[in-house]
Amino acid sequence: MNIAVPTREQREAKLEGMGCKRKRVEDIRFTQGKGNYVDDVKLPGMLFGDFVRSQYAHARIKKIDASAALKVPGVLAVLTAEELKGVNLAWMPTLAGDVQMVLADGKVLFQSQEIAFVVAEDRYAAADGVEAVEVEYEDLPVLVDAFKALAPDAPLLREDIKDKMIGAHGPRKHHNHIFEWSMGDKDLTDAAFATAEVTTKDVISYHRTHPSPLETCQCVASFDKIKGELTVWGTFQAPHVIRTVASLLSKIPEHKIHIIAPDIGGGFGNKVGAYPGYICAIVASIVTGKPVKWVEDRIENLTATSFARDYHMTTEIAATKDGKVTALRVHVLADHGAFDACADPSKWPAGFFNICTGSYDFPVAHLVVDGIYTNKAPGGVAYRCSFRVTEAAYCIERAMDIMAQKLGMDAAEFRLKNFVRREQFPYHSALGWEYDSGDYHTAMNKAMEAIGYQQLRAEQAAKRAAFQRGETRDLRGIGISFFTEIVGAGPSRNCDILGVAMFDSCEIRVHPTGAAIARMGTKSQGQGHETTYAQIIATEIGIPADDIMVEEGNTDTAPYGLGTYGSRSTPVAGAAIAMASRKIKAKAQMIAAYMLEVHEDDLEWDIDGFRVKGLPEKYKGMKEIAWAAYNSPPPGLEPGLEAVSYYDPPNMTYPFGAYFCVMDIDVDTGVYKIRRFYALDDCGTRINPMIIEGQVHGGLTEAFAIAMGQEIRYDEIGNVVGGSFMDFFIPTAVETPKWETDYTVTPSPHHPIGAKGVGESPNVGGVPCFSNAVNDAFSFLGSRHIQMPHDHWRIWEVAKGLGLHG
Amino acid sequence: MPVIPAPFSYHRPKSLAEATALLAEHNDEARVLAGGQSLIPMMKFRLAAPEHLVDVGNISELKGIQRTGNTLIVGAMTTQHELQQSQMLSEAAPILKETSLLIADPQVRYMGTIGGNVANGDPGNDMPAVMLCLDAAYRLTSVTGTRTIKARDFYEGTYATALKTGEILTAIEIPVPPAGHGHAYEKLKRKIGDYATAAAGVVLTTRGGRITTCAIAISNLADKAILATDAAAAVIGTALEKPTLDKAIAAARSIMSPATDTRGTTEYRTSVGGIMVERALKCALARAKG
């Protein structure tokens, strides 16, 4: 019999390791409706909780009358702040060093705020109970305009801290002030502006929006009185952090708390924080002794649970006449809503906004951020971006366009002239970061060639001329963005959440037959970790990806990790995977050496096993080695083949990309058509090109939504306008443009496999690109900066303002 | 916060007589349930809290599409999807299918009915304007008998129609528009599944390239769908030369009073309302043969 020896290519292909377009293993269950989400958790005797929420944005609560609710059949209890005070939980700490009401304590500070928690036998009875609770309000003056928050006579929102003039991030200068945070060199920057040849100054606002994952936030809390143990199934992007916080708050020892994040239907930053719903469900379970489920509806999610953005960025650039930037000065008014519940690393009250020098070589820069309170929902989460990085990218990419326009320079040429050059990496930015690697000119030139940039500008000129001759009512805009992100938080020296350093972890066990399980401190919400993590291991230790199970989300079995957000999974946990794999490989090498009766140093790694150098037929595959590891390990060596790694990254990673958008706008209706959208991403080493493409498609679709209409707006008395999917813009396949994707590869020099992270790049780079296209369409008519979102009627207003409607 | 309806009783009669009897019995406390695509959301928000829901989905008398002479008779429980599938309707009055395809999304159209769409009384519904253009009539039945009312007399205001307590809309009678007529329904919306920012329907006939008859109606630009009579009168006898068109658009805009909402300001919606009328007129004229 002739046994065909597999070729190297066949062995490589069998692994489905890094670089392979491996199909997503999770999709088998997701596409068949066989996922297991929180709302699928059904326990015997389970109760259901639902919130009474505030109709007012700012009001004193005179009275809460639950007597009628308690008479509704099936309603068992109604919790208010009074009940929570008994267990010291009427307020809870936020991730940002503030405190937040769990249930309204004396007053409400935003519309939709949680006032009472009705516990009933099913969700129908709970809903009827909510309807029957009577709340008596006395309204107070409402503050919604961020620019009025620090006025001397602005209403006092936070009575609880009115005398506490030192906040978590230093002194507060007004009763509605949270913090002032500054970076960079003020004197040098001011000096550069004083002597600058050309300057621009614009208020660039990034409106309030919301991550709106398909699955809203929810949990099931089950307290076992006999064992004194608490189990919580929940939509948690960071399960271990939730466990630690739950233990600190409830005083239940951490080993008696079991946090389980099952399948999660999207997070986008919305599921990082801790919400009143979790606390109330836990308290209700402790009080009733039964499991309690809480499931937020869509309107609650949009109006109460963690918004994103709401940054007003006064941005100044200084430059020479021939187009070299010389300084950047930014002041941000950061609207945090009623409580500071931002989910940033603790020392970073404005996240990594100081990445706002972007891809450009600014010699000096200065940044000040003022955080303020308003009568809006708390939050300020990183909606598909690393902490405040989208805001920063929008700020600099808009401002660069404005400066190019003022200089009369082409926006692409202006960028090319100011990019950080390849030889400057690792690059130290004026606002304190060390960019790990980049090759901006190569990426930009590739993108410009691919899209046919010069041709596009020629077409645009022809179209503009036709418009001015009255032959068309369409304007063409060409949007450019060249973003640099900062992801992968983060090094323990500067990144922690409530004191917990932001490492991440991986534990791998190779079983005797050569199959393996990897357990992680991160938590996928749709990113495809089960697929890509296995590919890293496959390449590192030569076990086919199909033979590796990846498990996340159960704090009893997973090693401690900080979870998934801020594009940190691949940069941090991905590195932990490689390091754990390498520990396994080192032990496997000792075992192989023993089996082959040679010295370890005489072996070399060959795809899926070890080979004796110079004797290619002397080879041991990982499968055999795994068996031997358990059953005949070398004398003196412990049996088994497993490893755990906790990885503390030496630096962040800095993905970048060049995006182009071609858009036509009908000036009479404000209706736009995206003609083309091209996205070149450089995320370093590419683990699974198909998943990267999927991430880019999804992120661009969100960016499109945000730029073109997705908004949480408040009227002057603090009512949320458009807080349901009737108005909140979620594009369907029909509205979504066709995406053209491309890439360059500039590996991270400090990451074990050179990967940088990609999930958030398209949101970060996409928003300015769409917005720049709209702005570019009108710029030749004298328009300078148009605020987002660019929905039909607001585009029409711009056209009207420019006198285009005759 | 509940998005769960208040408690209600559910009835699913098998005949029209049974249904009208149930409505008579429960009077103001009862509500007809057709496709549920407007009523159920309102009940979830507790903007509607009927104590009795009379589901008319199982009554065969309310189904089917026929043509008798020059009248099309469309059963009230015909879904948007079924309407789109009817070859006969598409040939005789193509504006119905064209408009139907602009309503909501396929999922809603599998459930939502033509009867529910015209009986609902929401100014955002698209079919009422089309019925005004086609000069359709509605058959209404109650325990006391059946009456027919013109669509043009049916609409009174937001959620206010001539439908009386106890009545069921059973069918819509549509006069077949003349062969070679031109039609169009132009709808500006933010996305698939959205109600109109502004919309306009036109049905017209021509001779020698000039407009001989014309009906124009607008959706979601007032408290109900309305016929733009002056605008239509302005275009009769013309081939839509620029001054005529401008006059028609101005006449149409003068009867619009849309609220400022998330789709735009009153000024914006009125402005684009005029553009929808313009586009519908131009498109209908281009399609007309005669």
Ligand SMILES: Cc1cc2nc3c(=O)[nH]c(=O)nc-3n(C[C@H](O)[C@H](O)[C@H](O)COP(=O)(O)OP(=O)(O)OC[C@H]3O[C@@H](n4cnc5c(N)ncnc54)[C@H](O)[C@@H]3O)c2cc1C
């Ligand atoms: C996401 C979404 C988007 C939508 N977009 C649009 C749109 O763009 N354009 C549009 O026109 N519509 C739109 N709709 C509404 C949709 O077309 C509804 O189907 C329609 O308004 C009502 O029809 P229905 O059969 O669902 O009626 P139901 O919701 O069951 O009933 C509506 C009302 O009419 C009454 N009624 C229904 N049938 C009868 C009858 N035979 N006799 C007496 N009274 C009756 C009911 O009592 C109720 O008051 C949308 C709906 C959704 C959910």
